Amino acid sequence: MSFVPPLSDFSILSKPVNGRRLAYLDSAASAQKPKFVLDAMTEFATSEFANVHRGVHRLAAAATQRYEEARVAVQQFLNAKHSDEIIFTKGGTEALNLVSYAFLSPRISAGDEIVLTKMEHHSNIVPWHFMRERKRAVLKWVELREDGSINPSAVAAQITPKTKLLAITHMSNVLGTVNPLKEIIQIAHAKGVPVVVDGCQGAVHEKVDVQDLDADFYAFTGHKLYGPTGIGALYGKRAHLKTMRPFNGGGEMIAEVTEDKVTYAEPPHRFEAGTPPIIEAVGLAAAIKYLKGFDRAAIKAHELELYQYARKEIGRFKWVRVIGEAEDKGAILSFETTGMHAHDVATILDGEGVAVRAGHHCAQVLMERFGVASTTRASFGLYNTREDVDALIAGLEKARSILL
Amino acid sequence: MPLLRVWKRRGVFFSDMIDESLRELYQEVILDHSKHPRHFGPLDHATHNADGLNPLCGDRITVHLNLDAEGRIADIAFEGKGCAISQASASLMTDMLKGRSTAEAEKLMNGFLHLVKGEEGVTGLADDDLEILLVMAGVSAFPMRVKCATLAWHTMKSALEGSGAPAKSE
């Protein structure tokens, strides 16, 4: 019943850091890659690689097939209706920028509003600031409860007839909060507002069904999902994608180019200009396949058990203030340490082999909301163990002894 | 420069020395400066001011200078919040620069930058100055923290230059 972390799949975890056993508690920034993923990429690159959608030779055909199979793997992973609703991007950030440029920009004008929450990552904020700067759109922020959760009626309250988009994260990379997306999307749709979901964290820890959610767009990134860097994906409803202008211009995204005109390919290729990250797409498909080999609910239960253990242990420290205690949350533990700056804490933890993130976590609006400049964050992945938590707790005690 | 050699040897990153490196980084003087920063607060009649931002962590610092008619730093102060390294560095810097000429300030800054980046060729500093700066040299073993140490100095420089643009801890 209980989940056994597949430690031997991740050789990096058995390599000492600073002479200590590594406790990798930074998976929310980027997850380690299992051998299965790395082997799949090497195997592909050493036996079937060529550019895709160009050329008629055998390798070009094989590579194209593998690339398009990866698209289907993502489609199934998100339970999208059609594989042409999946656009490969270089990551979550690019996926969100694509929505801003290709979808929203032509549909928004001065005074129109974009609703977003105070827990968003900068990559789900800055593309909307672009609309504020370039189109004189207005950003409207959904306030958070003290525990770091969102009240759906607070979202409803920010939507007006001028609202052109709701941008919301599935799961916060700082608080761990998992948002009640389905309910919130229903509220937005009832008012005719499309919704873009930042799934960079959510896709890793939650089961995603974009049809059930009825999300208009869902963006995620490969490297947090035990896959390679340089690849992510955007799901978009076919009806939206068909009406959207291209993003980048170049090869692969055209139907025809002449001296005085250009016509564009159909989605998804319209949005995939240039040679895409082909080996990375194969790697992402392998990561999805790797995860399929586990009971994902059991992974989540395992991560949450570690989180709760860490939460209880850290609760002994009077000098620690935990931020993000929503009822529905994933395994992310962010905290402030009285009298000790997060960077100093993280440096000392590193000396103990404990890798955590310290800083504003690309979420400065959230930091401001909670009145902190930075936090220390421990985030859990499927390979973490109670030993990692013990190392974290011991490391914090050591930080205290050195710094105070 | 015997001091420098001692520090060089310590900077070598053996696993069993990590503790020593950390304790050198967070040595008494640094913790003392970070907990009780000198010249902390606003400065009346400041002639030069600049803001500095460490984009990595969001820490901000403001440096105020009062240059006299001969271009000496008659008074200096800083404000802001940050990690122990950035606070201690700012505090040590203000201690050091008060009463110096701008040319000296520049020389000290260059020496400091060399030291915290672990680079060779720190020359031309008085032994007393070097001794003070060496307190921060432990940072060179922690490349991710060098920006914390340099923020105050870059901000001081941009205050001197009066560019008005926020300094970055590059």
Ligand SMILES: Cc1ncc(COP(=O)(O)O)c(C=O)c1O
């Ligand atoms: C919630 C969230 N959104 C977006 C991103 C950006 O993803 P990427 O850096 O892969 O583009 C991240 C990770 O950095 C994240 O945690």
